[in-house]
Amino acid sequence: MSHLIFSVAWEPNKPVVIEEIEVAPPQANEVRIKIVATSVCHTDLYHLFESMHKDGFPTVLGHEGAGIVESVGPGVTEFQPGDKVIPLFLSQCKECHLCKNPRTNQCEVAWINQAIMAGVESRFTCKGKRVLQFMGTSTFSEYTVINQMAVAKIDPAAPLDKVCLLGCGICTGYGAAVNTAKVEPGSTCAVFGLGAVGLAAVMGCKAAGAKRIIAVDVNPDKFEKAKVFGATDFVNPKDHDKPIHEVLTKMTNGGVDYSLECVGNVQVMRSALESSAQGWGVSVIVGWTDLHDIVIRPAHLISGRTWKGSMFGGFKSKDGVSKMVKDYLDKKLKVDEFISQNMTLDQANDAIELMKNCKCIRAVMSVSPP
Secondary structure, X not given: OOOEEEEEEOOOOOOOEEEEEEEOOOOXXXXXXXXXXXXXXXXXXXXXXXXXXXXOOXXXXXXXXXXXXXXXXXXXXOOOOOOEEEEOOOOOOOOOOXXXXXXXXXXXXXXXXXXXXXXXXXXXXXXXXXXEEHHHOOOOEOEEEEEHHHEEEOOOOOOHHHHHHHHOHXXXXXXXXXXXXXXXXOOEEXXXXXXXXXXXXXXHHHHOOOOEEEEEOOOHHHHXXXXXXXXXXXXXXXXXXXXXXXXXXXXXXOOEOEEEEOOOOHHHHHHHHHHEOOOOOEEEEOOOOOOOOOOOOOHHHHOOOEEEEOOHHHOOHHHHHHHHHHHHHOOOOOOHHHEEEEEEHHHXXXXXXXXXXXXXXXXXXXXXXX
């Protein structure tokens, strides 16, 4: 399959380029997917502008998308052409000891076959060069080829230009609150960072029954949207001459029950931990970064706080995404409210700039008609 349009990142810190790419047929246990819609996530920007993985190029970015199965390789029994699906950056093989353990959503195969920043395997070729599949998915593309253990079959009634957002950001934030933090009814929460992941965390805190949800961001323009998802209080650290954890501790008479860091900044991670209540507070690291170490004082944890990390919101990926799509269709979950722009794949650089300059929550790009 050739002459397909893809958005290729040839090298870091440079605009992506619309190219024609050859896509190989699916091999054993693989599925070839026609991508209908995809969106830009901050992790795409992290790889393009911040990551130290300089060998992760050229690559086709994108990991938050949805599409329709075009063909399947030998051994594929779960999918057939015409199925609506969401590609997954975190696989669920259902066979390894991690997949069989209810305490984690990790999968051995995800770390062996899908490097977190650029897939080891690729079915893409452009101008005679192998092009990597970002996070094993590459949804800035007309077609992609993925192992069946990293694909979720979804309800055929689902609108792909909406549920594509469930491939990363919404599940990541929402699940961090309900699955990882396990927010309890009547509790007080603080969410640091009000991008899509943070807003989804706010939504998760509300769904879990939190009484007070404090939204923290240096951009006050985001507060109105946070209110839509359930935030009750709003704090801009720039408005205070004290460290933010001191502000929150005073606001809550001792600290919040749950704090969620959705920025990917080690200083904010420490602030979130320090904002949680001494004795029982739970703080969850949600934002991704691998550039710096975190420095904390042991007393922050010895005093009874719990510090957790959360990937993809703790959801077993195939099972969790299918369930989240159903919840959306049953009107139990907000999704449309995250979409701030509708664009096309040839506007990928514009969408990236919007995200880079904090001018969007999620820009959804149409790729192919369903």
